[in-house]
Amino acid sequence: MKRHREAEVSDSGLESGMSLIVTGTIGIDTIFTPDGQHREGVLGGSCAYFAAAASHYGPVRLVAAVGEDFPDEHRQVLASFANIDARGLETRAGSKTFRWSGKYLDNMDHRETLSTDLNVLEEAPPRVPEAFKDSQYIFLANSHPQVQMDMLAQVPDAKLSVADTMDLWINIAKDDLTRLLRKVDGLVLNYDEAELYTGAKNPVTAGRKLLGHGPRFVVIKKGEHGCILVHRDGIAALPAYPAEQVIDPTGAGDTFAGGMMGHIASTAQGEDPGSFDVIRRALAHGTIIASFTIETFSLERLAEITDAQIGERYDEFAAMMRLH
């Protein structure tokens, strides 16, 4: 982990070494929470959340497109994370940024989408900049599986590729998703999405069925109930960090993935980055960084947490589950 505010990341630091890349969306969110709070037009999107989380572990390259309406203040927030290399952020003249509005129900694990304006997401996807094509670790944040496939093809040297997905693509582009599964090392998806894709209600069974389509591992996310890892070489379950302060769960899944991939990219040099034990341990880092995300809106908490705070909570989490 490197503190993003302190790290002096040189150009060569961003180019070499960890070379983690994330492709996905950057959006402008409006969010309503059950306690009556709401925030209008905050920075969101899978890429933004992922990169902010991963940046606490090391450099991360971001590829996404926004419109000319993308506010300067949001650009400055991204720039405040020194480890985020935003050279892959395309700003398109004449286009509008993706916008999403949602409302969390009483149970924070469920939300209702109030409006979605795809805008720039309906246009051609962004391109991976030349300088990013040597990336070794790639996370394909949620988008159409064809777009994910296209992004993956632009990063030919990836040692570890992991994709997220959502119910929409399982419903309308399942064949594309199945083709993607043959190409990636890992898949991250929600509990109900794993059931939707496989028809299996048991998450371990669902995970095994997904492995049958190609990936080495599947991470089934259960929100406040943690996650299950189904890997060719083993099964593991992890609880979520038992958080009492949950304001806005938006981005929890993306930052979970960001912590996981950021940890792997920063530590797995030399060893197999997709091994059962590497992934299992990385999930704990994802769990901890996600537990900070939900403490307030947007990237606010991720912008202010320190290494010491992350490390302290990680140690508490590890001690909580230490049995031998």
Next chain:
Amino acid sequence: MKRHREAEVSDSGLESGMSLIVTGTIGIDTIFTPDGQHREGVLGGSCAYFAAAASHYGPVRLVAAVGEDFPDEHRQVLASFANIDARGLETRAGSKTFRWSGKYLDNMDHRETLSTDLNVLEEAPPRVPEAFKDSQYIFLANSHPQVQMDMLAQVPDAKLSVADTMDLWINIAKDDLTRLLRKVDGLVLNYDEAELYTGAKNPVTAGRKLLGHGPRFVVIKKGEHGCILVHRDGIAALPAYPAEQVIDPTGAGDTFAGGMMGHIASTAQGEDPGSFDVIRRALAHGTIIASFTIETFSLERLAEITDAQIGERYDEFAAMMRLH
């Protein structure tokens, strides 16, 4: 842990040492599962499940009442667990045994009660035999909180007392339950019951509110999602064992408590049996024994598992969560 089939439990062995006692119900269950299987008239009830689980860790004294219709075969099943001391099992002439019938819905975490015949449970509760009154560890399995209070009063030397409860008592006897909370060291209840009692949707907040009524710790059970421990001295979360074979979840919660209390009673000699770390570790034992319970109907799996099988799964579970 002692293997119940091998243990040579002398009378003095049953009388002294661990002296764990459980009070609750023994019933005759009829169970329908989503895969179309069903079992008619099998041995069930909180006491039976708890005792069978706890008996894998050491002696356990059982206090419950059945009617004269209680089948010999069920009596023999109980007797097959050498560590169960059933001298507290009252068989009442002219009475009928408690019967319950239920159907599990597609999601194994939810069930529908088809019929309940309280029978002997509507009569005076059983008495704690003289020989059991020196028990040091008491588990008050689910029943009316007044009955639980009465049972607790008959075991005055208890070093650790833990109660289970259910939504019914929160709805119709909340004041009695609140009085009970002042008397016990710990409470075990389901996630939705914790919310029902406290009005708090967050399980940690709900647990803290429950601590405000007296107990040192609260264990919030989440079925397939594990459990959360809210203790005066700390918070912990544990996943469930990621089981693929789930046939009948009946008794999972009772055997979880049985493993927890059995482990404490067999190992906590000398140390504070209600400390955060003792309870936290005990929950992992409860988790593992419960994962065997659900692999088939009634006490069938608990009757056949060996120490080696329990130990192996426990070690696997511990390794799954080892981070430091």
